[in-house]
Amino acid sequence: MPQAVVIIGVQWGDEGKGKIVDYYTSAADIVARFQGGNNAGHTLVVEGKKTILHLIPSGILHPHAKCFIGSGVVVDPENFLEEVSILREAGIQDLENRIYLSDRCHLIVDYHKHLDAARENKKSGKLGTTKRGIGPAYEDRASRRGLRVADLFNEKVFEEKLKENLAEKNFLLKEYYGVSPVSMESFMTKYQGIAKQLKPFIRDVSAELFQSIEEGKKILYEGAQGVLLDVDYGTYPYVTSSQTLPSQAALGLGARVPKDTLFIGVIKAYSTRVGEGPFPTELTDAFGDELRESGSEYGATTGRPRRCGWLDLVAVKYALQVSGIKNLAITKADVLSGLFELKVCTAYEYQGNRLHTIPADSSILAKVTPIYETLPGWSEDLTAIRNINEIPKNLQNYLKFIEEFTGARINLISTGAGREAVIDIQKAF
Ligand code: IMP
Numbered sequence: 087m088p089q090a091v092v093i094i095g096v097q098w099g100d101e102g103k104g105k106i107v108d109y110y111t112s113a114a115d116i117v118a119r120f121q122g123g124n125n126a127g128h129t130l131v132v133e134g135k136k137t138i139l140h141l142i143p144s145g146i147l148h149p150h151a152k153c154f155i156g157s158g159v160v161v162d163p164e165n166f167l168e169e170v171s172i173l174r175e176a177g178i179q180d181l182e183n184r185i186y187l188s189d190r191c192h193l194i195v196d197y198h199k200h201l202d203a204a205r206e207n208k209k210s211g212k213l214g215t216t217k218r219g220i221g222p223a224y225e226d227r228a229s230r231r232g233l234r235v236a237d238l239f240n241e242k243v244f245e246e247k248l249k250e251n252l253a254e255k256n257f258l259l260k261e262y263y264g265v266s267p268v269s270m271e272s273f274m275t276k277y278q279g280i281a282k283q284l285k286p287f288i289r290d291v292s293a294e295l296f297q298s299i300e301e302g303k304k305i306l307y308e309g310a311q312g313v314l315l316d317v318d319y320g321t322y323p324y325v326t327s328s329q330t331l332p333s334q335a336a337l338g339l340g341a342r343v344p345k346d347t348l349f350i351g352v353i354k355a356y357s358t359r360v361g362e363g364p365f366p367t368e369l370t371d372a373f374g375d376e377l378r379e380s381g382s383e384y385g386a387t388t389g390r391p392r393r394c395g396w397l398d399l400v401a402v403k404y405a406l407q408v409s410g411i412k413n414l415a416i417t418k419a420d421v422l423s424g425l426f427e428l429k430v431c432t433a434y435e436y437q438g439n440r441l442h443t444i445p446a447d448s449s450i451l452a453k454v455t456p457i458y459e460t461l462p463g464w465s466e467d468l469t470a471i472r473n474i475n476e477i478p479k480n481l482q483n484y485l486k487f488i489e490e491f492t493g494a495r496i497n498l499i500s501t502g503a504g505r506e507a508v509i510d511i512q513k514a515f
Contacts, residue, residue, distance in 0.1 A: 158338020
């Protein structure tokens with residue numbers, strides 16, 4: 087039994103990680119986030135009730151679990167406090183002792199959100215971001231202009247940094263993007279109030295996690311987005327601004343992962359992508375629309391319709407290669423029930439040549455033609471199945487094909503939206 091499990095998406099995000107994290111949380115003491123921000127969105131269905139969280143780990147819905155937000159996460163404090171109040175209203179108790187927010191997290195503040203939106207609203211260079219200010223906040227971190235959680239409690243430093251930042255950002259907002267600037271006064275008052283409300287949640291997350299690992303506590307690391315949205319290894323520039331690979335779990339929390347850690351990549355049984363960027367297996371026809379409807383493929387964060395397509399095993403295999411993942415959890419196979427046959431992409435064709443991996447140049451990926459293998463479908467309803475031997479034969483073949491093509495092993499199959507709809511082939515905890 088491993089001491090820890092790291093869960094990451096191995097497509098373009100939205101693989102259904104929230105559900106898998108929720109499943110493993112029943113055996114974990116701590117659920118920790120290490121990258122991204124409130125661009126993520128986890129939809130959880132517990133006892134028929136839907137909860138969507140963007141920043142606070144979904145593990146908070148399990149009363150025994152503590153939730154850590156590491157320094158690699160960019161935090162919009164207003165969103166954080168909003169989620170705290172949603173959780174309080176839902177009757178979830180003792181949040182101050184269960185949510186640990188790192189004092190080293192970078193803050194997403196108003197001008198980040200304004201800049202993100204202003205860039206997206208420009209005619210050219212659109213990436214289809216969530217407009218949550220994620221990119222601009224990570225930019226400030228790298229350029230050492232960022233405001234961190236700890237700065238909220240040093241009024242002088244906060245004000246000085248803010249003054250400098252506002253001068254630059256307002257110049258950009260007003261002169262370059264032609265939108266309204268942000269006022270300094272309203273800013274200071276607002277963030278003084280926010281600091282007070284955040285205080286009970288702030289901890290030295292690195293030290294707390296280090297100690298917990300030493301004590302043998304079980305840790306679940308919750309990745310956001312997916313490998314193909316990683317800032318270096320994703321389909322750049324159509325990516326998010328953080329590192330989404332499992333190695334980020336240690337960096338974004340400031341503590342090594344336990345020696346005995348299982349890394350699980352989550353894949354959806356087909357592919358989706360939201361926002362701009364190349365998507366070789368995209369279905370732009372009526373079947374793509376059908377898949378969107380039957381899979382409820384609308385963004386949990388922005389409500390945008392997700393682009394849908396066949397499973398792209400070239401992309402998955404590449405994602406497994408760069409992330410070092412050998413174990414998979416597969417979601418939404420139930421959505422494919424009822425199809426006579428299914429296609430999976432096993433290579434790309436580009437200018438008469440076969441490609442077997444994701445090229446660094448996204449403009450090439452945008453022009454490839456997918457080469458498909460056709461597999462027989464299944465028609466049975468999967469939702470009630472809990473035993474691997476009871477799944478339809480053609481689904482077994484589909485899963486076997488994925489395992490053989492990628493060299494990874496499928497540990498877990500999610501067969502529906504509910505918490506209990508899971509076939510656990512190899513218990514992780
Ligand atoms: P950003 O992270 O808001 O900067 O958006 C950059 C790209 O990542 C856009 O294509 C977004 O749609 C995508 N993205 C960000 N977060 C998620 C997510 O949680 N799921 C799926 N796509 C995401």
